[in-house]
Amino acid sequence: MFPYFVTMKDTPKHQxxxxxxxxxxxxxxxxxPEVLKAIGYIPRHLFMDSGxxxxxxxxxxxPIAADQTISQPYTVARQTELLDLKRGDTVLEIGTxxxxxxxxxxxxxxxxxxxxxxxxxxxxxxxxxxKLGYRAKKLVFGDGYKGLPxxxxxxxxxxxxxxxxxxxxxxxQLKVGGKLVIPVGEHSQIMTVFNRASPTNFEKEEFGEFRFxxxxxxxx
Numbered sequence: 001m002f003p004y005f006v007t008m009k010d011t012p013k014h015q016x017x018x019x020x021x022x023x024x025x026x027x028x029x030x031x032x033p034e035v036l037k038a039i040g041y042i043p044r045h046l047f048m049d050s051g052x053x054x055x056x057x058x059x060x061x062x063p064i065a066a067d068q069t070i071s072q073p074y075t076v077a078r079q080t081e082l083l084d085l086k087r088g089d090t091v092l093e094i095g096t097x098x099x100x101x102x103x104x105x106x107x108x109x110x111x112x113x114x115x116x117x118x119x120x121x122x123x124x125x126x127x128x129x130x131k132l133g134y135r136a137k138k139l140v141f142g143d144g145y146k147g148l149p150x151x152x153x154x155x156x157x158x159x160x161x162x163x164x165x166x167x168x169x170x171x172x173q174l175k176v177g178g179k180l181v182i183p184v185g186e187h188s189q190i191m192t193v194f195n196r197a198s199p200t201n202f203e204k205e206e207f208g209e210f211r212f213x214x215x216x217x218x219x220x
Contacts, residue, residue, distance in 0.1 A: 094144035095160035
């Protein structure tokens with residue numbers, strides 16, 4: 001079970017592997033320099049079980065605690081890029097998981113609110129992120145389908161698990177001009193972006209097929 005931050009270090013070897021990962025992401029079409037910079041800086045190996053350390057900078061998803069996964073770096077980069085946010089913007093993350101996506105958003109200067117519905121993961125990640133110097137505005141154990149209305153509206157909302165449908169509370173918690181980035185589907189998902197063009201109008205775009213663990217309800 002991650003994390004292994006007590007004994008592990010970030011070595012020049014790890015830094016070199018991250019540089020190669022960034023080059024891989026660039027070849028796959030990731031162009032946002034702030035996204036690439038964050039992924040090139042954050043020690044992904046610290047977010048993973050020691051059994052996967054040799055693969056930490058391969059562009060693949062890997063298992064973590066509570067039968068969840070740490071997302072493929074390309075997926076993290078693509079979702080972050082689609083959010084199209086700037087430093088200081090507020091973002092709600094649905095599915096804290098290992099905290100890797102959270103760290104990317106924080107490294108980019110976002111004000112991050114995050115919800116996790118697996119209590120084991122929530123406890124681990126809430127302790128772990130500050131050890132690396134990453135402090136979200138709020139980490140919550142709860143049902144991501146409901147969002148976090150008490151700190152809404154948000155400049156962006158990112159969902160890091162597969163949703164069989166688009167939760168209406170998440171759309172309602174977006175600012176006008178804000179974007180919801182959500183993978184929608186049962187067995188595989190279509191990466192979907194909803195832009196809130198006005199209080200009552202949403203524009204929808206789709207960005208290809210991905211695979212995520214399912215977004216579960218009523219876990220708190």
